Each structure stands twice: as structure tokens, then as C-alpha cells.
Amino acid sequence: MPKEKEVQNLSEVTVRFAGDSGDGMQLTGSQFSDTTALMGNDLSTLPDYPAEIRAPIGTVYGVSGFQLHFSSSDIHTPGDRPDILVAMNPAAIKKNISELKPGAMIIANIDSFDRKNLQLAKYETNPLEDSSLEGYEVYPVPIGSLTAKALQGTSLSPKEVSRCKNFFALGLMYWLFDRQVDQTVSWIQKKFAKKPEFIEANTNALLAGYNYGENTELFNTRYNVEPAKLPKGTYRSISGNEATALGFLAASVKSKLPLFLGSYPITPASEILQYLSNYKNFGVKTLQAEDEIAGITSAIGAAFAGNLAITTTSGPGLALKTEAIGLALMTELPIVIVDVQRGGPSTGLPTKTEQADLLQAVYGRNGEAPVAVLAASTPSDCFNMAIEASRLAIKYMTPVILLTDGYLANGSEPWKIPHANELPDIPVKFRTEKEGFAPYLRDGNLSRPWVKPGTPGLEHRIGGLEKANISGAVSYDPENHNLMINLRAQKVKNMVNDIPDLTVDGDMEGDILVLGWGGTYGAIKEAVIKAREAGYNVSQAHLKYINPLPKNTEYVLKGFKNVLIPEINLGQLSKIIRSEFLIPVKQLNIVRGLPFRVSDIENKIKEVLGGIA
């Protein structure tokens, strides 16, 4: 009889699963997240995988990781440093050891700590046997051989058996954190519906892991993380890319416009195209174009033809779309361009996150080409901002860029699902009256009429050459050009009356305001909370609209002695804020291809305040 195990309550935990690219760590991590979400914890995830699909086995650069932070209260980041590392091989330890919390728990698959794998990970001696892991709580578990034992008699090949070991590890973690296996069992059943032998094997591996925890002498303590007190409602866990896709789907339904997406696959944006290609029964048309330029230009064609037209990409693709964004601006057609930012420049760090496309989005075009720029702040916020971007593009007949990033795209969090009927309609008006029609007439927002080809009597021509205001005829008139340049800029400025004010979390004036934008929201929020706990008076504001900036931005900023802007770039928002308002700002810029650590921001806040609490 195994002895009763002690149960210890924790308020929050950060777990990292790490192993070879082929070890199924992303799957293990997302299963653990889904189950944890179902159990009512708040959570935030950070998948971190190499650009190589199957990097050489056993190497440090081939290690794929999935980090998950879950808690019994509100949380905002995937956690700075893991409390627990599940390491499927020596390379996983090598790669992650420096990131762990002091005293962290390491569950290591000792079966893979053979000479070959130690060598591949560049270990001279076995870290499980020498003193290098002193200060950590190491649990050596023969995950490989226990999985094989559990699957004895199966028809699976030894290789296939070995691929079930991630489920053993997952089962053990479920035991350790008192999670139910049901959600994963039914996932396995669905996933392998056509392969009953895989259902059996993976389920058995999962249960074997769970039972091992129960019966082994190795673990004496289980941990319990109570459900978080989230607002009442129905929840699901959602990643930024999925939320973006759903946001556009909702915008299509709410505007009653068919959705057209022209896109060329690129990490980390491809998933949006993948998700949206499923919704054929909503009339969604996805065109996998020959390149990014065709992605956006086909969308421009679809906008001209009267659709909700969007294009999705990452930084290198945004660069290719530059000229066409100018065309959409010039022809005053509504399109939304999504840039899921990744590490740059050039090919950069394709699978990592960054915020360095801000200036490209705001300024990166030939001519005076002002474009509205929005940025989502959390994975689920991508849903709202996709709807917002669509609404503004349609209302103002102009292109809108929506910035997300690799962290938001791949990270997930619980999302209180809105009901479809709670989402506001997006009004759309197509011009059909012939009387008094001209292609560049202006309404109160300075928007020109949207006319669907096929409307009798309204045949007209548009194009990238400068147009005479109202009549839309090609015009080289100097005064007209000056007028049009200003009109196009004014359209974007007018949006300021249509977007929410910048809100401040904390006092409206004081020593320091931490101002962020985009995907750093969670890290800044947690840093501000920590700094307050340490006795500092800190306020936070977060920009989701960068062009135009909310109309009270200057007022808010001027309420503080210090404005600190943390960004995962070399200070792009800082430049914009300085040039718009001529106020000094302090910068925090760390560009590692990773989200900020909460502690980086917290320390900077303290440094700015001179360490005085």
C-alpha cells in the first residue's frame, strides 16, 4: 500500500515541459493547459520552439519548450522562471537550467541520460550524477522504460511506443497537480479516431504516468492550485492567432460582408490562414496567394468588389506589402493588414517574438501615407482588435494595420466567451443611387462612397494616380494634391473621436507611469503589481491604438514625473511619443526574441524611482 501523500496548496506555479522537437512537448504543454483551464485556474502560456521542424535529435538547439503559468488568482504572464522543469533529455536540462527558479523541481527522464545523449548535449558527466544540479530538487524517473512496460503486448513498433512517453510524463504531472485525465483521454479518442491501437497506447501511457505518481516512493507531496476567481461566464482557452481568426469571422458576420483573406504562409502568422480556411460555411474565402504582394493585392481587389478584405503576415511580408498598402490608401478602400511580429530584421528569429515592426507599420511607406495602426494586448484581445480594425477600415474607407506578435499568437489564456448577439453590428453602406454620384464624394468622416461593381449606372474608375477630390478624375493639380494629402491624413486623425480614451490603472498623476503597447501588457501589469507590493506608487497605461493615439494621451502622460516605456525593440514607441508630444520618456529595451521578464520591468521601475519606496 502506498502511504498517504501530503497535499500542499500553492497559489501559483510555472511549469516548463522541454524535450526534443519530436518529443511532443507542444502537445503535452497544450494538453496540460487545456486541462488546467478546465479546472478553473487562470493561466498564460509560452510555447518556445526552434525554427527547425525536426532539429537533430538530442541537441541543445533542437530543444522545444512549452511554459505554462497557472494560478488561483488573476495572472498576466507565462511566468519569469519555472518552478518545475520536465526534461525529456539532457539537452532539455542544459538549455533550461539557467532559467529555473533556485530550488526548482526537475523531473528528468533518466532513460535518455545515456552517453550518446549526454555527448549531444555537450555534458562531460551526467548532471543527474555529478553535483551540477545541487540546489535543485531532482526526480529521476525512467519515463521511457516505464512507458514501454505499460504498453507491453501492444501491436505498436518500439519507435511508436517510445513516442507515447510524453503522455506518461503528462499523466505524472496530472497526478502531481491533482488534475483529471478525462479531457486528455477524450482528446486522444478524437485525435486517433481512426487508429484504435494508438488510442489504447496513449491512454495507457497517460494512466501509467498518473498511477506511477500515486504508487512511487519518489514523490511524497502533491500540489493543489485552487480555481481562480474569474468573472462569471463561459470560458475557453484561446491563442492569439485563433482569436484573430475568430475576430475577423465575427466582423464578417456583424458587417454582413463576406470575408476574403489573401495570404502567403509565414511563421508565426500562418495559423490565421489555416483557421479561417475552415469556415467555408460562413462563405469565407481564403486565397493562399503566390506571395505576400498577391496576398494583399487580391485583398484590395476583393475590397473593391465589396468584401471585408484582409491579409495576414509577419514582418518580412509586411515589407513586401508596403507598396500595395499605399494603393489601398490612395484608392480609399478598406482592408486590414495583420502583422504578427517576429524577431527581425530579415529572416531574423522566425519563431520568436518581438515588437520591432512598429515604425514600419506607422511610417514605412513611400509618400505621405498615414495608416491607422492598432495593437492587441493579450491573446484574447486579438479577437476584439480584429473586430475594431475591421470596423475602422470600413467606416473610414482606409487600410488599417493590426499588430500582434509571436508571443500573443502562440500564447494562450482563458477567454470569457462573448455571445454573438452581444457583439455590436458593423454598419456598412454601399452606394447605389446614381443621382449626384462621384467616386470621391466625402461623407462626414471624409470617407468616399463604397460602390460594388455590378451596380448599374455607377461604373467608375479608381487607381493609384492622384485623384481630383470628389470627381475622382486623374489630377496633377498642385492644390488638389495638397488637399488630398491632407484629407487622407485627416481621415486617420478623425478616428480619434471613435476610439476609447487611454485609461490609467492607478493614480492619474504621480512619479511614474509605465506606458506600453501590444503584447507586453501582461508583463507590465504584473511588474506594476509587484512594484506596488514593494511600496512604490506606480501607474500603468497601455496603448492599443497607436495611430491615431487616443485623444487624452498627452494629458495622461503629462500627469507624471516619469514616463517609462518598456518595448521589445530599441525604442520605437518612445520615438513616436517624443516626437508627438515633446516630452522626455525613459526607455526599457530588451530584444531577446522573448517576452519581457516581469523582473526586468520591476527592476527598471525601481531604478527610475531611485530605489525609494
Add this chain to the structure above:
Amino acid sequence: MADQIIETKEIKLTAKDFATDQDVRWCPGCGDYSILAQVQRSFPDLVGIKKENIVWISGIGCSSRFPYYMNTYGFHSIHGRAPAIATGVKVSRPELSVWVAAGDGDLLSIGGNHFIHACRKNVDLKVLLFNNRIYGLTKGQYSPTSEKGKITKTSPYGSVDYPFNPAALALGSNATFVARSLDRDTKHLQEMIRRAAAHKGLAFLEIFQNCSIFNDGAFDILTDKKTKDDNVLVLEHGKPMLFGANKDKGIIMDGAKPKAVEIGEGKHRIEDVLVHDEFDESPLLATLLAHMTDDPSMPTPIGVFRQVTKSTYDGDVEEQITSVTSKKGEGDLEKVLFTGSTWEVN
């Protein structure tokens, strides 16, 4: 989704109905005038296509001014991108008749990628290439269809580039309709425009167009009364490939190569002359014919090289939507939002 088409009695339109109030601004003697005139003359005859459903898309170049002069929906876009914009229009609104006007630089240099992929996908577009073998708008640089050795502003010692053969490129990219005509052969050009319009799928029509300023006379040999009979082979379905003023020359196969020979007593027999089959499923012969243009010893074919039927990209997209919708039912946003593992917080 396709708009309901309401049948009304049509008043017969004329060429004038397709003209706009814009002054046409090509150079005197430019072949683009004739192309515009032949399009305007043939459009009233297009069967089943309403004027308001016609859309012209162009890129940048002299030829790309075309949409401004057509009283239809029109979009003068950016250099090279017309096929991609047109694809977006057509795929999102399959009931529209979508036309592309493009120069040789526009379609085959900067826009080459879009062109071959529109052909490959068989998007139901009508693509008119205004091939003057020169960059007109930028004032006379060699183009991807300029002959090797051509002296231009950017090739003062003669260009060292090999040219594309546009018809062969289109055939190689699986275009389902490939034809060629001449700006000055007005009847033939009108006929080719009507044929392109009637084709369901990507129709590519290469038009040899005289640039009177930067490449004047490039096609004289094909249009001058004195030389054209010996140098132009008019392809007609089911007819032997004969040319020459007295139709006394023909094309035979010499092994795997077409060869121009004289026909008559003591020469070749008319029975040996190739008979044109536009509808041949295999693109092989059409490709050989297209390449005859590169061989100075051969006449230049005009007419329809090949026309085959296969489902269109835009049609297939629509069909997939219909079939998925009939299986899954109309999309329900509420249901999609609440799919997957959800949980309640009370």
C-alpha cells in the same frame, strides 16, 4: 455570393457606350488606340455580360491607362499586380467579367509571378497583353520580350537578355485559352477578343502592339501588305496551316519539329500540311507553334493556339463553399465561439 440576376430587356449597346469622357492620352500612332477601339467595338456583342458587371484591372504602363478609357468598372493599380487584384475581384465576385490590360514589362517582368499563377489556377480572367517589346511609359528601356541584341537606352551595346515568348509561357503555365493577334488587324483582333470573352477560364490574348515612339515598326513585317502574307500564319481550327499570298506555303512536321515548306506539284502535298486543332488536350503542338515566333525561318502564328475546358479556380472555390455548407449547414457564429473545451465560472 452571386447576386440574383434579374432578366430585363437589353437595349443593344454600341462602341460609344463603352467610351469615357477622358481624353485618350497615348502618343499619335500608338497601337493602343486600335486595341481600345477593337475592344469597344466588340464589347456590345458579348453575350450574357452586362456592362455594369465588367471590370477592367491594370497595372502601370502606357497600356495600363486602358481602364480610364472604358466606361465600365475599372482599377488602375500598381506595376505588375493587376492579375492578383483581378484574382481577388473574380474569386470574391464570380459573377463579374474581369479583364486585365497589361504591358509586357508589367505582366512578364514585375508581374510575372502573378501572371503564371493566375494561369496555373485557371482563374476566369481575360488577360490582354499589349506587347510592344519595350518599356513605353518609362521611355524606352528593353523589356522581357525585347529581342536579344536590341539597342535601347539601357542597352546601348545591345541587350544580352533572352526574351520570353509570352504565348509559350502562358501555355507552359497551363493557361486554358491562349491566342495572339495584331493591333493593326482589326477584324482578327475583334474576333480574338470575342473568343477570349466567351472562354470560361483564364484567357490569355497576346497583342503585338506598335510603340510608335520607342519601338516603331517592330511588327511591320507582320502588318505591311507586302510582307504580311509570307510572315503571318493565321491559325484556324480544322484548317490546314497554309500561308503566303497564294496559300502556297504550309507547315509540316519534320520529325518533332514544325517546318515551313512550299506546297504544290513536285513540292509538298497539301495532305502533309498540319491541320490546326485548337481543342487538342495536349499543349505540345500549340507550344511548338508558339515557339515558331522565335525562328526567323518560320511565319508567326496568330489566332487561337489552344482552348481547353477545365473547372475554374473561382468556380471551384464557390463549389467548395456550397458543398461544405450543405454538409455542415450555414455557419453559426455563436456555435463557433463556444466550440471546443469550455467551462463555466459561477
